[in-house]
Amino acid sequence: MGIQRIILQIIGVSIVFSLNLSAQSATKHLTANFITDEIVLDGKLSEAVWSQVEEGADFKQFFPTDSVEATYPTQIKILYSETTLYVGIVAYSANGNYVVSSLKRDFSALSNDNVSLLFDTFNDGTTAYFFGVTPYGVRREGLVSEGGSNFNNTWDVKWQAEATRFDDHFVIEVAIPFTSLKFLDGATKWRFRSYRWNNQSNEQSTWVRVPQNQMLSSLAYMGELHFEKPLSKSRTPLAVIPYVNALTERDYNLEKGSSDFKMGGDAKVAVGNGMNLDLTFNPDFSTVEVDDIFTNLTRFELRLPEKRQFFIDNSDLFESFGNSFNEAKPFFSRRIGLARDTNNNLIQNDILGGVRLSGKLNEDWRLGVLNIQTREDELNEIASFNNMMLALQRKVGSRSNIGVFWVNRETFGDEEYIGSQEKYNRVIGADYNLASADDIWNGKLYFHKSLQPGDTKGNFSTQATVTYNPREWRIIEDLVYIDQDFRADLGFVPRKDVLKWGNGIQRIFYPRKGVFNTHGVRLLSVIYWRPSFNYKKTDHRYSLSWETALRNQATAEASFTNNYIFLTSPFDPTRSEDAVPIPGDEGYSFNQFEFAYQSNNTRLFTYSLAGTIGGFFNGDQFSMGGEVAYRLQPWAQFSLALNYDGIDLPSPHADADLWLVTPKLDITFSKSLFWSTLIQYSNQRDNLGVNSRLQWRFAPLSDLYLVYNDNYFTRTFAPRFRSINLKITYWLNM
Numbered sequence: 001m002g003i004q005r006i007i008l009q010i011i012g013v014s015i016v017f018s019l020n021l022s023a024q025s026a027t028k029h030l031t032a033n034f035i036t037d038e039i040v041l042d043g044k045l046s047e048a049v050w051s052q053v054e055e056g057a058d059f060k061q062f063f064p065t066d067s068v069e070a071t072y073p074t075q076i077k078i079l080y081s082e083t084t085l086y087v088g089i090v091a092y093s094a095n096g097n098y099v100v101s102s103l104k105r106d107f108s109a110l111s112n113d114n115v116s117l118l119f120d121t122f123n124d125g126t127t128a129y130f131f132g133v134t135p136y137g138v139r140r141e142g143l144v145s146e147g148g149s150n151f152n153n154t155w156d157v158k159w160q161a162e163a164t165r166f167d168d169h170f171v172i173e174v175a176i177p178f179t180s181l182k183f184l185d186g187a188t189k190w191r192f193r194s195y196r197w198n199n200q201s202n203e204q205s206t207w208v209r210v211p212q213n214q215m216l217s218s219l220a221y222m223g224e225l226h227f228e229k230p231l232s233k234s235r236t237p238l239a240v241i242p243y244v245n246a247l248t249e250r251d252y253n254l255e256k257g258s259s260d261f262k263m264g265g266d267a268k269v270a271v272g273n274g275m276n277l278d279l280t281f282n283p284d285f286s287t288v289e290v291d292d293i294f295t296n297l298t299r300f301e302l303r304l305p306e307k308r309q310f311f312i313d314n315s316d317l318f319e320s321f322g323n324s325f326n327e328a329k330p331f332f333s334r335r336i337g338l339a340r341d342t343n344n345n346l347i348q349n350d351i352l353g354g355v356r357l358s359g360k361l362n363e364d365w366r367l368g369v370l371n372i373q374t375r376e377d378e379l380n381e382i383a384s385f386n387n388m389m390l391a392l393q394r395k396v397g398s399r400s401n402i403g404v405f406w407v408n409r410e411t412f413g414d415e416e417y418i419g420s421q422e423k424y425n426r427v428i429g430a431d432y433n434l435a436s437a438d439d440i441w442n443g444k445l446y447f448h449k450s451l452q453p454g455d456t457k458g459n460f461s462t463q464a465t466v467t468y469n470p471r472e473w474r475i476i477e478d479l480v481y482i483d484q485d486f487r488a489d490l491g492f493v494p495r496k497d498v499l500k501w502g503n504g505i506q507r508i509f510y511p512r513k514g515v516f517n518t519h520g521v522r523l524l525s526v527i528y529w530r531p532s533f534n535y536k537k538t539d540h541r542y543s544l545s546w547e548t549a550l551r552n553q554a555t556a557e558a559s560f561t562n563n564y565i566f567l568t569s570p571f572d573p574t575r576s577e578d579a580v581p582i583p584g585d586e587g588y589s590f591n592q593f594e595f596a597y598q599s600n601n602t603r604l605f606t607y608s609l610a611g612t613i614g615g616f617f618n619g620d621q622f623s624m625g626g627e628v629a630y631r632l633q634p635w636a637q638f639s640l641a642l643n644y645d646g647i648d649l650p651s652p653h654a655d656a657d658l659w660l661v662t663p664k665l666d667i668t669f670s671k672s673l674f675w676s677t678l679i680q681y682s683n684q685r686d687n688l689g690v691n692s693r694l695q696w697r698f699a700p701l702s703d704l705y706l707v708y709n710d711n712y713f714t715r716t717f718a719p720r721f722r723s724i725n726l727k728i729t730y731w732l733n734m
Contacts, residue, residue, distance in 0.1 A: 028208050028223035030056040030192065032078040032085070039079070043137065043162035043173045045088045053077045056207055056223075059196065063204040064517045064551050065510075066212040070205035074115060074196050078225065082232060085181075087174040089115050089133070091196060096167045098135040099199040099602045100634045103668035105697075106140045106153045107132075109197045110601040111631075115172060118144065118222065120191035121183035122274070122360050125219050125399035126435070127316070128191075129181060135170040136634055137163035138671065145316035147399055147435045147442075148218040154312045158700050158733070178234060179733075182274045182359060185233045192225035199602035202553055212518065213471050213508060220399065220439035236270035238734040241701075245284050249723035266310060274360030275367070280310045281353045284727070290691045290709075293680050295645050295658050297573045297621075300494035306333050314358035317368040317391050321405050321431050322491070324444050327500070328461040328482050330407050330427040332492040336372050336387050341380035349382055350375040366393040381417040386410050387490055399435040404428075409489045425489040426451040434466070442467045450487045459485045461493075471508070474522075478502035484532050499529040519548035530568070538566040553602060558595045564588070565617065572654065573617070574647050575684060579654035582617050590615025605630050619649035625660075637666045658684045672697040681714065688712040701731035 033053045040047070056076035061068050077088040093113075101111040109116070109132065116132035128144040130151075139161050142153035157180040163172045183190070195206040195216055210221045242265035250257035264282030271277050291304050303326050306315065311333040322329040339349035354372030361367055368391040376384035386409070393403035410424035429448030434441060443466035450459045465478040484497035506522035521544070528539040545559030565588050570581035582588075592614035599607050605628075612623040625643035643660040661681040668674050677692040690710040697703050705727045711720040 028056075029226055030054060030076065030078060030223060031226045032080050032228060034228040035079050035081050035086075039081075039084075039086050039173075039175065041160055041162050041173050041175050043164040043171055045077075045090070045171055045173060049079060050077060050088050053079055056194065059194075059205040059207055060209040061203060062195070062206050062210055062212060062216050063553075064202065066209065070196075070198075071203055072198055072201060072205075074194070074205060074207075076194050076207065080178075080227065080231075083178060085176045085178060087117060087172075087176070089172040089174070089194075090169060091115055091135075091172070091198075092169040093198065094168075094201050096165060097200065098165065098170065100134050100136045100138065101631050101637060102666065103136060103138055103634050103671050104666070104674050105138065105671075106142075107134060107138055108601075111199070111606075112138070113197060113199050114140075115194060115196045117174070118193045118195075118217070118219070119181065119225070120219055120222060121181055121187070122363050123189070123191050124363060124395055125191070125222070125437075126395070126401065128219055130217070131159065131161075131174065131176065133161045133163060133172045133174060135163055135165050135172075137161055137172070138634075143313070143315075144217060144219065146320060146433075147220065147439065148215055150316055150320075151217060152312060152315060154307055154309065156309065156701050158731070178231070179236050181234065182236065182276070183231060183234050184363065185273050186230045188227055188230050190225045191219070191222040193222045199553070202551065202600075202602070211471060212510070213469060213474070214439050218439050220435070220437060234270070234273040236268075236276070238270070239268040240732045240734060241266040241268070241729060242732075243284060243727060243729040245725055245727040247723065247725040249721070251721050252719040253721070271357065271359075272361075274362070275357060276313055276359050278310060278313065278356040278358075279354070280351070280372075283308075283310060283351050283354075290678065290680075290689070292662070293660065293682050293685065293687075293689070295643065295660050295682070295684055297616075297645065297647070299571055301492075303329075303332070303492050303494075304334060308333075308337075310354070310356070311336075313356075314366075314368060317358055317366055317393060318370060318389055320433070321391070321403060321429065322446060322448065322461070323463050323480060324465050325478070326492060327480060327494065327498075328448070328463075328486070328488070329492040330405065330429060330448055330461075330488045331389050331490055335490050335492075336374065339374075339377070339380070339382045341377075341382070347380065349377060352384075364395040367391070368393075376413070376415075378415075381415075383411040383413055383415050383418050383422075386412065389490070396432075398437040399439075400433060402430065402432050404430045407488070407490050420453050423453055425487055427488050427491065429461075440469055442469070448486075448488075450485075452487055455485075457485045458483045459487065461486045461488075465502075472510075474504070474506040474508065474520075476502065476504040481531075497530050497532050499531055499535065500526065502526040515550050515552075517549045517551045519546065521546050533568075536566070537564070538568070540564045550600075553600045554598060556595075556597045559593070561592045561594065563590050563592065563615075567617075571617075574649075574654045574656035574658070576654040576656060580652045582649070582653055588617045590617065592616075592621070604633065616647060617649070619647065619653070621648075622646040635668060637664075639664045656684075658682075660684075683714055686714050687720065688714050688717075699730065702729060704728050 031054045035049050059070040059074045061070050072092045075090040079086040098113045112134050114132045114134045118128045118130050120128040130144050132140045143155045159176040161174045193208050208221050208223045245262045248259040267279040269277040318331050337351050341347050352373045352375050356370045358368040370389045372387045374385050388408045391405040393401050395401050407427040427450045431446040434443035445464045448461045461482045463480045468475045480500040482496050482498045503525045506520050508520040524543045526541045529535045530538045543559050543561040547557040549555050567584045569584040572579045572581040594612045596610040607628045609626040623645045627641040629639035631637040641662040645658040647656040664678045666676045674695045680689045692708045694706040707725050709723045713720050
């Protein structure tokens with residue numbers, strides 16, 4: 001009862017404060033004119049109608065300061081027809097030497113001049129579409145969720161943009177079909193904002209002022225886009241996306257090779273004005289970029305991002321439930337399609353098919369339903385599982401929401417290798433997400449319970465966290481409880497049997513002169529107890545840190561940390577073969593100094609450096625890492641990342657010198673032809689991997705891929721695994 005009382009008090013205080021906060025100042029407006037004439041998309045704004053529409057201007061600086069007009073103006077104009085939304089942009093600059101690192105779609109804003117557009121089509125302050133264009137007409141698009149804190153540019157949709165460049169400005173012309181967006185029938189206004197990265201002049205600006213302590217993508221600070229006449233229905237077409245993949249591979253360790261020819265595909269069906277029905281049959285994810293490898297010195301699993309297109313649309317509706325710091329998530333889509341074999345190795349488990357219904361029921365309600373069936377693999381003793389999630393979310397107040405969900409993973413067979421406890425796992429729960437109108441207050445309160453055969457105990461997970469973020473301060477309180485019997489087979493729960501209390505306070509300074517644009521000092525205290533051991537303290541982390549953003553867009557950070565870890569069982573952080581682990585049932589205290597520096601990403605030559613020096617359990621650690629990169633814009637980029645971790649433990653425990661070397665080359669021959677090669681060497685994994693991919697976008701969202709993968713053992717430099725595949729995908733709107 002004591003824990004529940006504290007949780008309710010924390011969230012109660014945050015709600016009271018948030019309700020008393022005033023809304024932002026007067027809302028800016030921009031009117032979109034309705035047209036019947038055809039617009040020729042050439043990046044010139046030569047049609048007469050462009051001169052007759054209202055102009056959105058007066059951009060405010062966000063960086064290096066948020067209190068003045070932008071040094072280099074940006075002008076926005078919007079038109080629309082029955083079928084298409086048109087945006088005209090004129091962006092002034094110091095000269096014609098624009099920063100554009102690549103011609104490939106889905107560029108990084110950190111290293112490209114660009115203008116971006118945010119459309120909150122349901123006026124909820126929580127989700128939005130974003131579109132961005134560089135001076136070379138290179139595009140990126142994606143979904144914004146969680147009030148602007150979650151950016152996902154894996155999402156793809158059909159739209160067009162052209163650009164022309166001049167010595168003191170560039171012009172962008174955008175055409176977004178209404179069929180690519182979801183919105184309410186008869187809508188007369190959307191929440192809208194445009195912002196610009198003028199990396200050439202180290203300036204970021206925005207049509208509606210955003211305080212510098214907030215994110216530039218925050219949906220709390222938006223204007224309004226008014227339509228001259230109500231919009232028609234959102235007529236998203238039926239999209240069919242088939243693929244054909246020819247694959248040959250050889251596993252040299254098992255001395256086995258195979259060739260395969262696969263066919264399958266996805267389909268997207270519009271349901272009403274705000275819902276999407278996604279279907280997948282025999283999906284193939286072989287062309288997805290390989291995951292970055294890493295050296296893990298912790299006791300816990302690390303969470304990797306989802307890159308598969310089927311899981312992306314409205315992904316926040318499924319994946320935002322649970323812990324704010326990824327300590328207990330009831331659903332993690334990367335669990336689907338992976339399984340453990342008889343040797344406990346993680347291998348691919350084929351997906352037979354799946355269906356996903358997600359989106360907006362109206363301005364206040366969102367619904368998500370997902371159901372995916374995986375294939376049985378008798379050889380590796382992997383059963384066929386049905387994976388399902390149901391999520392329902394209701395907007396509360398200006399930007400907060402309440403959500404409930406049900407996750408179910410279940411096998412319907414009677415395989416002998418499946419134990420009774422593995423037949424099914426279910427998690428149910430509810431989340432309250434707090435977001436004040438001005439984004440100064442944020443928080444979360446949730447309660448989740450797991451269900452599986454033979455349950456007789458608590459099996460629950462809960463959190464109450466609140467963040468107060470005015471201009472000069474950032475204060476965080478976080479309380480988490482994860483029961484030792486809580487289980488989420490489709491989720492991400494790296495540790496259980498935990499009571500955690502976290503406190504953080506940061507003071508932010510805004511110098512008017514000098515090289516520092518902002519800098520701040522932060523105190524952080526995180527303590528873990530283990531409830532099943534009479535609430536014995538198992539970990540603490542006390543840190544004092546200083547971080548800064550320089551006026552040239554470089555960043556730096558330094559911190560001193562006191563750590564305490566009580567090992568409940570033996571642990572070998574080096575993961576060396578036949579190593580003697582550090583003894584369990586014992587506590588270890590050690591101090592560490594950490595630092596990091598990232599140079600200005602807008603330069604042709606960039607570099608970063610990070611390191612950790614100090615104790616490590618009963619020994620010492622020296623870690624150093626960095627990356628150098630050079631680009632020949634906009635055609636090519638080369639980078640080389642190098643990381644070293646030196647672990648020195650007393651005898652008889654193992655020492656380790658762990659190296660991770662990652663060179664990468666990206667070449668963009670044009671806006672439709674790309675080649676990338678990534679090499680990853682890790683002596684801890686005894687692996688040298690090569691991934692080389694040639695991509696030709698022969699039609700909108702339609703691609704031909706040629707992918708080569710090669711892996712070698714590093715100690716004997718013998719081949720390990722090799723594959724090559726040719727794949728074609730085609731996006732067809734019906």
